[in-house]
Amino acid sequence: MRVSSAAAGKNAYSACDFGSGHPQICITAGIHGDEVSGIYTAQRLIAYLRIHPLLRGSVRVIPIVNQAAYAAQSRRDPADNEDLNRIFPGDPGGSPSFRLARSVYDETEDAAMMVDLHCCGGHGLPYVLSVYSESDNIRSLVSSLSLPVAIHSQGTGGQLFVEAGRRRNQAACIIELPSAFGRGAINLPLAEQCLDALLDLFRSQGILPGERQGKPPVLLGKLQDRETPQQGFWLPKAQKGTWVDRGMAAGELNGERIYFESEGFLMSLRPAAFLLDDENWLYTFAPKGLR
């Protein structure tokens, strides 16, 4: 393993490189400093690759991209309060976050494939997120990651995976891991599941020996949230991780049935709660995949 440091102003980060040559796969985590399950997974991957030599190609792991945000356990860099994953490809003459974005964008230039590890709300399933309808390369990367489902991103610009795919034709995606509950908590079972998904990617490329162990994800469309304007008592009646039909009961709000409005895959469902006016999310689902 070779470790190198890159600095973007005061915010320096380390990259760990394994093997040499092509194909190169780059794994990043900690673009958002408080998404610790992704950072933990990247550290587990580094530990694994230290004792399992690559058969070919190379892997670059940047386990904590935004060190300043990580130290503060915040999503954004405290120096300028920018969301790093909205400003790629960055700007070498900009504020600290813009300089960091450009540095990371340049560090990942040679990668054929990029997987960026993030965390999302704690009630849902882990998933791959990408613009897989935009390129066969991206679709192939997504299919090599052994997680249950892959969601189509809204494609908001400024995200590393979106810009790498569109500007540099790289196969890039995110893995979203639901967080454990409590500030700083790490979701260990999902971190292990994510590590297995990454190892299957390396096996599928001949970078690590052996056959793939898991299955490709089911390709789904874009996430849609259902909210309610009503305050009240919510009791869920459906099961996350299942297909739901229009007209099926999602749950009860103040004793009234709430029905699904279209068919799709239920990614996340709010547990029983008294809902206040300003926190009225009920469930998140995704329709069938895009072509």
Ligand SMILES: [Zn+2]
């Ligand atoms: Zn994130």
